[in-house]
Amino acid sequence: MWKVLIFCLFIKLINGNYSDPIYPVLNPCLAILNRLSDMASAFLNCAVSRARPFKLCEGCVDNFARLQDLIRLLDITYSDVDKAITCKRFLESYDTIQIVAQLISFVQNIWISSYCDNCITNYKDTNGTIDYSLTNHTVKFIQKKLNFDFCLFNATGRMVPLIPIDLNVTLNTNVCTVCLATYNDINDFFLQVARDNKNGVCMDIVDTMNYTRLLWSKIYECKRHDPDYMAIIGISFFIPTIVCVFYVTALFKEKRLPPHSTTAAIVGARRWLWSNPNE
Template identity: 30%
Template structure:
């Protein structure tokens, strides 16, 4: 009987009958009323053993995911140039992942009922799933975990130390450019001379992090921009202190083939002489013997 009554109520909605919702006879939209009625009928006639998730909690999680997505998107775009998204957007990313975890967690204790069926897998496009995968891929491609603590709750000490050195070098660039340039040594400017030690220290630190823990997009972008400024903008081609030994070794290596062929040539000539001398001696001895016989 309850099923028949439900069907009659649904038929009345479809036929345009105005059904009231509460005691004050306030009408609600037919589509919304029909949706609520159909969802209310699911627990009684569904074959699933678990009850239907509380829609209010699922809607609340949906709004929370929307707010987290908007906040994270705004942070990522704001930190896109210069790239600092790993250092400044890790909190927003953690909040988004926490919301996704809530969607997959049971609503009722000791139950398997979750909002994931309604919010994640209920349509063909799967908007929430696609957005979550997009943020995960962007975070993974940026290698942000290399610049954060293991639990992802803060920036690592190595990253902070590198960025402090980077800021010091940029400050050195800015302060030195205010002074008049000098060109006593070719194209070497004042920036190259004064900031050389800071630049070399930053470059050494970068190479060490690359071998030790890996790099994130923040550090890679910072170092690439620094090297571009150093080589192209300031044209810093400082002479290498090991130039003389390098030239000496190179000249020695280039001279080795000449020594080899020359020694081979002299050695071959010496062998020829050793082979010819006995023949001369033999011919001279034979001539002497002939002369003695004639005599």
């Protein structure tokens, strides 16, 4: 009987599903690698799907935050019981192509080049839930964008599409008048944000502002009534230039006049006085 039990146990071990989570992982670094692969794929899928309109920063912060946690685990998790080799070293030391390192660099470069940290901060994984905060200027920009969209809706009776390129509208000059204040408000605020963040503005905000300007100037053909700064600059440059040219010309002509001798003038006057007028 006991032989039958041993045989059944042997068959169970052979056919066992060792991919099941209840079985221990021999190397924790490989477990992190598998998870890193899944999260990197999820982030890239999210980034591509939010390329137009560009909403990568706020839309993909969950995937990026979880990916960052895994990257940090590579430095604090060891592949051996003696804790001599970290998982980062274990995964990168014997890989001449450096797939893991290049993958991490590629993902982080997408986040950094999008200046996402300028609009989203304090992102962290808390018990499986990603918490994050929007910067103050991001919150204000979103509110001003909502005000502008609400104004367009009141003036046209239509919702503003996410991508207004293919929007077929009937020109409504009322929009340009009624919504001018809200448009100037969001546009001026964006310019101020750009001045305050010289290192770069969050691409979520930049892309939203680009579409807003496209909607305003191309779709509704509205013009912002700004002062003609080029004319002012031109006049400011033209008038001093004319003055300088006039001064240089006058100075040049003065130098070319023949010098007059005071003595010769006196002698000439005397000759004229004593000369015979009948001659």
